[in-house]
Amino acid sequence: MSGKDRLPVRGAQGELLRLVAGGRAESRAELARLSGLAASSVSLRVEELIDSGLLVEEGSGGSRGGRRPRRLRLSPTAGVLAVADLGAHHARLGLLDLSGDPIVVEEHPCDITRGPEAVLDWLADVFDGLLERHAGTGPSATPLRGVGTGVPGPVEPSAGRVVSPSRMPGWNSFPVAEHLRRRYDLPVLVENDANLMAVGEARAWPGHDNLMVLKAGTGIGCGLVVGGRLHRGRGAAGDISHVRVRTDASATCSCGHSDCLEAYASGAALIAALAGQGMALERPADLVARVDDGVPEATALVRNAGRLIGEVLTVLVNFFNPDAVVVGGSLSAAEPLISAVRAAVYERCLPLATRDLEIAATRVGRDAALLGAGALLLDAVLSPDQARV
Amino acid sequence: MSGKDRLPVRGAQGELLRLVAGGRAESRAELARLSGLAASSVSLRVEELIDSGLLVEEGSGGSRGGRRPRRLRLSPTAGVLAVADLGAHHARLGLLDLSGDPIVVEEHPCDITRGPEAVLDWLADVFDGLLERHAGTGPSATPLRGVGTGVPGPVEPSAGRVVSPSRMPGWNSFPVAEHLRRRYDLPVLVENDANLMAVGEARAWPGHDNLMVLKAGTGIGCGLVVGGRLHRGRGAAGDISHVRVRTDASATCSCGHSDCLEAYASGAALIAALAGQGMALERPADLVARVDDGVPEATALVRNAGRLIGEVLTVLVNFFNPDAVVVGGSLSAAEPLISAVRAAVYERCLPLATRDLEIAATRVGRDAALLGAGALLLDAVLSPDQARV
DNA sequence: CGATTTATCTTCGATCTCGAAGGAAGTTGC
DNA sequence: GCAACTTCCTTCGAGATCGAAGATAAATCG
Structure with missing residues (x-):
């Protein structure tokens, strides 16, 4: 088993290390710009971090019109x-x-x-x-x-x-x-x-400080990044599965209320609906495969789920006014789902809220x-x- | 006309001044605790601020078991x-x-x-x-x-x-x-x-870092405080007036869509509805007066508006999971409105989201x-x- | 009443940070 | 090829911040 020491990091070193670790800075100059510290202070701290084996200097980066920066990286043996x-x-x-x-x-x-x-x-x-x-x-x-x-x-x-x-x-x-x-x-x-x-998705969306990340899999969940930081609320923030949606049918959800989004648009609900039509599937991924194969029942169901989700999102997009809505989870691989979400949001949201809004599938994928x-x-x-x- | 100088504030002084100005600190010791600065640094900066006439020392505060703090206040002549x-x-x-x-x-x-x-x-x-x-x-x-x-x-x-x-x-x-x-x-x-x-309301809700503040007046608006800071999104955050609501009737909103919340629950919509019943009112405040007088038509309308607003809020409360929902604006003086909002939210939201949720009228009032x-x-x-x- | 405890505030030397100045290593333009 | 410019990084003195220690002032308790 490996060692279990805490990192020997003091004061401003942590901030610098985080900037390098997050891929946001590669040189002392970038560190100075992003951390707000003076260039001289950065040099001192970086020196210490190199001495303690956490950072390594490795080659030089591309010039931006002047002297090339000396590229900094985290030591692979740092942990x-x-x-x-x-x-x-x-x-x-x-x-x-x-x-x-x-x-x-x-x-x-x-x-x-x-x-x-x-x-x-x-x-x-x-x-x-x-x-x-x-x-x-x-x-x-x-x-x-x-x-x-x-x-x-x-x-x-x-x-x-x-x-x-x-x-x-x-x-x-x-x-x-x-x-x-x-x-x-x-x-x-x-x-x-x-x-x-x-949080994982947010790293792939630089410049997008306010994100809604939808997880469409067996269940439906949503994570919220506000001002670059995860918003937890009192611990339950991001729940959208139990919003009442408008449909012809009527289903009772496990939460006790009727017509929850989850009862119509979650992977579990879709699989159950297909089972009712004689098509037995195990996982949401199987459903995506059917959609990719062009099975009409599967595609229609997924598109309808996207529309329902999109209608819920309109409310939230107007309210929260994010920079982007990112759709992840296993169902995000089904293109009709995202199209339907996009159509619903763009149709019903305020122009001001959708002006620069991106609605896209995960950039990060399953990890x-x-x-x-x-x-x-x-x-x-x-x-x-x-x-x- | 008064002078127009910028405040002579440098470095950490601003932070300290803000803590005193915001009523969050009254003594050097409190400043040290809240600012994170060392007590010695606080003493130095406070001395400077007193010298420059921005702070004044005024009597002593209540003891907490030891030496009494020397109370600090902003100088009334500071600006x-x-x-x-x-x-x-x-x-x-x-x-x-x-x-x-x-x-x-x-x-x-x-x-x-x-x-x-x-x-x-x-x-x-x-x-x-x-x-x-x-x-x-x-x-x-x-x-x-x-x-x-x-x-x-x-x-x-x-x-x-x-x-x-x-x-x-x-x-x-x-x-x-x-x-x-x-x-x-x-x-x-x-x-x-x-x-x-x-933002004004947030100061009256210490310990509540995540707030939804509803403005129910001629129009309907909402302000959002996340982590103690105003959330603007891309500038349009907080819009809830154009959410589609479920009603029997059908009205077209100025935004071009049908059945927007604003078309049913805003002060303007309520006044228009009453005008249709032969009761001519000018301002939402007049409507509140009728409700206080027990006029049944007015009360029913306001209660229905509260229910519609509450149903929209359920979605947002589940999603955003705030510490409190504060209702302000001229209609907030109508008690039936707040009761109806509260009933709708508590009925339909997840227990986890409403566990410690307060739904209350403004603490600050019209200012x-x-x-x-x-x-x-x-x-x-x-x-x-x-x-x- | 005096000893003990608790809290506030100041003094002082060590450490951290800053900004200006300058050296190093590139690009650009003539 | 050389001067002018840009960017990167370091050196060094001035100033800011820190933490420990002590002085001050009040509540608590025997």
């Missing part, structure tokens, strides 16, 4: 992060370097209904295996710096505790963060999966939540004094 | 802010001290359709009269430090320019901030009225927008280096 994204039936797990880039990512079947202890211990065992194979062993191993996971339910921000999850029987009030922290004496992050996805976990974890690791991520 | 809230037919104008507290507030009839030049010049004339009477004249006058106004339409954040306002014919694209800045060589703030109201303008202006005045408010 790794272990991150996971727990879904209802599958889990993605991986290691990231301290720039937040994936070293290795694996997907495993994982039945979350086995309960928190079993699932979390299994998770940690997989992490240990990954670390052994990709971070080395013994004193020369790249040290583990933080552990994070996404869960498919609401998370109380301060405690890292799951609250009232509808898809996670046995997990209610379980202190996930505390459990993991007992095994890893390190910064631990536990967060809702849609929120992590939003968005893992990358988001990395980004938040990095903040925690690099500023141990600051408030929790 | 004044001139603020206004332009409505469709009336304008509120006033002077605030640098703590953001009102010195004088007046309401005048004002027809905004006379166009920007006429209205703004009139506005400035009123300001000058107020300054003469309440800030003194000549070299001993309390200097004017900033000018701000709210307008009933969308404002482009960076330019202080009105964009596509539906109720302000002749104002489209007019550079309001620039026009005022030509008359006052000072920090100038121009902002949407609902946004200002939200909310003026106080909000003061708060934002103070930020601009006290941190001339920082980004625009």
Whole structure:
């Protein structure tokens, strides 16, 4: 097993390291511009970071009309992060370097209904295996710096505790963060999966400080980035699955109300509807495959789901006025879904709100939540004094 | 006319001054706790601020078990802010001290359709009269430090320019901030009225960092405070007037779509509906009076409006998960409206979102927008280096 | 009443940060 | 090929900030 030291970072060093890690700065000059520190102070801190082995100087970058910058990178031996994204039936797990880039990512079947202890211990065992194979062993191993996971339910921000999850029987009030922290004496992050996805996506949308990131998979979720930071509200922000939608039919949702969006437009609902038509599918991905094959029933259903989602989004887009709406989750691969969302939003929203609005599929793909976990974890690791991520 | 000097504030002084001005700190010790600065640094900066006449030491505060703090206050001669809230037919104008507290507030009839030049010049004339009477004249006058106004339409954040306002014919694209800045060589703030109201209200809700502030008056607007800061989006955030609502009837809104919330629940719509029943009213305040008198038609209409608004809010509350929903604007004085909003939200929202949610009428009252303008202006005045408010 | 505890505020040396100045290493234009 | 310019980075003194220690002032309690 790898070492477990906290990063030796003091004062302004964390800020600088984060800028390099986030790929936002590559030279001392860029660091000075972005951090607001004086160039001289940056030079001093960078020198210390190089001495302590966290940063390395590597070649030179492109000139912008003057002397070439000396390119800075995080040392690959500075550390790794272990991150996971727990879904209802599958889990993605991986290691990231301290720039937040994936070293290795694996997907495993994982039945979350086995309960928190079993699932979390299994998770940690997989992490240990990954670390052994990709971070080395013994004193020369790249040290583990933080552990994070996404869960498919609401998370109380301060405690890292799951609250009232509808898809996670046995997990209610379980202190996930505390459990993991007992095994890893390190910064631990536990967060809702849609929120992590939003953070991961945000890194791929520079200049877009206000994002709505829709997760369209088995369920429907949404993560919200405001001013470049994740918006949690009181821990439940981003829920759009239980909005009442206008349809001809009438369905009762698991929440007890009728005509919730989730009952019509979630992957689970679509699969159930197709099963009613004699087409048995297992996962939302199978549904996307049918759409790609041009199966009319599947396409019609998906398009209708997109329209319903889009109508809900009109309200939220007018209200929140984001720079972009990003659609992720397994259903985002179905082009008709995104077209339908786009059509509904552009038709009904105010021109002022849609003037520069982008509505697009994920730029990050399936690892968005893992990358988001990395980004938040990095903040925690690099500023141990600051408030929790 | 008063002097027009910028405040002589450097470095950390602005932060300290803002904490005192905002009423969040009253002693050096509190300043140290809230600012994060060392107590010694605070003492130095406070000494400078007292020397320059911006702060005064005044008596001592209550003990918390040890030595009594020496209470700090802003000097009343440090300066004044001139603020206004332009409505469709009336304008509120006033002077605030640098703590953001009102010195004088007046309401005048004002027809905004006379166009920007006429209205703004009139506005400035009123300001000058107020300054003469309440800030003194000549070299001993309390200097004017900033000018701000709210307008009933969308404002482009960076330019202080009105964009596509539906109720302000002749104002489209007019550079309001620039026009005022030509008359006052000072920090100038121009902002949407609902946004200002939200900021003003936020000061009265300490510990509530995420607020939705509904303005229910002639029109319907909403201001959004996220993480203690005003959320503007791309300048249009907070619009809820053009959400489609479910009703029996069918009305076409000025925006060209049918069944917008504004067409059923705004003060203008309610007054029009009552006029159709033979009851002629001029302003939303008259409507509130009828409700207070127990006129059944008025009460039923207002209650129905509250229900429609509440149904729209359910979506937004689930999504944004605020700490509180505050209802302001002239219609907020009608208790049935707030009850109906509350009933709709509590009935339909997720328990997790409403668990600790407060839904309440304004704590600040009719001056909310003026106080909000003061708060934002103070930020601009006290941190001339920082980004625009 | 005097000792103890708690809180506020100041003094002082060490450390951090800044900004100006200048050296280093490129590009651009004649 | 050479001067002028731009950008990157470092050096160095001035000033800002910090933290520890102590002085000051009041509440608490035997």
